[in-house]
Amino acid sequence: MASNNISDRLTLHFDSLTRAERQLANVVMENYPVSGLGSITELAEKADVSTPSVARLVQKLGFKGFPEFQAQLRKELAAKISGPIEKHDRWAENAPDTHILNRFTDAVMTNIRKSYHQIDTQVFDRTCELLADQNRSVYVVGGRITHALADYFFLHMQVIRPDVTHIQSISNAWPHYLLDVKQGDVIVVFDVRRYENSTLKLIEMAAAKGAEVVLITDQWISPISKFTNLVFAARISVPSAWDSSIVNMLILETIIARVQEIIWPDTRERMEQLESMFDETKFFRKFT
CATH class of the missing domain: 1.10.10.10 (Winged helix-like DNA-binding domain superfamily/Winged helix DNA-binding domain)
Structure with a gap:
């Protein structure tokens, strides 16, 4: 097996x-x-x-x-419920006598292969169609660790299309964001093991308002999955006390590429405007 x-x-x-x-x-x-x-x-x-x-x-x-x-x-x-110390001890106990560079890379490559083998292309296509629909508002939310992935995704989606909001789920202010959530809006949520109660409650309330939920999670699958069929289950185990975000990052970058492709004329116009503002403010150093 x-x-x-x-x-x-x-x-x-x-x-x-x-x-x-x-x-x-x-x-x-x-x-x-x-x-x-x-x-x-x-x-x-x-x-x-x-x-x-x-x-x-x-x-x-x-x-x-x-x-x-x-x-x-x-x-x-x-x-599923183990913390960083338990994960480290388990890996250390069974670690082979090869260099960490090889062991870690092998684990990541295995994670990618197994995760992508299980992705439903219809789920992927539907997710990208929803995110490309500019009649829908898009909200992005992460957790204690995955907020970094959420921030990365938000930054790119904000350039690709208008009306994108990053909900800070670990803030007491997150219920304020729900005031503007409408039926058909899209919420992209990142939630991996040691699943966070505040994120679960946020999504429960958003789903009750009719929001479409896209869940990017791990192989054990967050309980948020009961609110959506749009689930991407990435493998995250590596020889470390920490879980890996590489497959999740790969999934979200692929989604970014596809959404950008679907609405490229609009995205190109936004990018041109943004570059013009960068030039005017001398935001980046120019080498001439």
């Missing part, structure tokens, strides 16, 4: 599952990985399937039985 991650296995096998097994798979993914940690009977009842259906799905995923399936879920849950 290429991946031990149960969500990856479900995605890989989903098309070959029976109706009952798909029903069960959807229940497992609703609050993953916690949703599968009850008894086999409880899981079957929640999915409205038989206990043998649970056993068959578990075997199709490559596990000998339900206890082994749950052991993997508990392992993934521990990884």
Whole structure:
């Protein structure tokens, strides 16, 4: 099996599952990985399937039985909620005797391959269409760490099109931004493990107002996913106490490139105006 991650296995096998097994798979993914940690009977009842259906799905995923399936879920849950110190200790304990440059690069390349393999092109295209629609306002929000990604994305989108706002989710002022959110507006949110309650509440309230939510998250998938089908799940694990933002950065830069391409005539005009202002204010040094 290429991946031990149960969500990856479900995605890989989903098309070959029976109706009952798909029903069960959807229940497992609703609050993953916690949703599968009850008894086999409880899981079957929640999915409205038989206990043998649970056993068959578990075997199709490559596990000998339900206890082994749950052991993997508990392992993934521990990884999902672990902080920097625990992550460092886990990597250090299993670190191979190769240079960190090679180990880190190999981990990043694996993350890119696996993440991009799972991106739904229809989700990508729909996301870019929404962001290119200048009749919709765009809001961008990040968290304690991911605010850097949000700021980068906001800076580029602000040049590409008008009416883009960066919501500071860690500020007590974020409810003020919701006053202007209208039905059909787009909110791009970055949320990775150790998911933040304030960001979740912000998106819950925005979705209630009819906003379209685009979620850029990790392989364990933020609970914000229940408010949208536009989800980009990037792999973030590397040999470090910190998670990697490289795949998330790659996703958002690809989105930036596509949105710019869709509305290039308007974007070009905005860029020309911006460059004219830079020249007038001597913002950048000129080499002549």
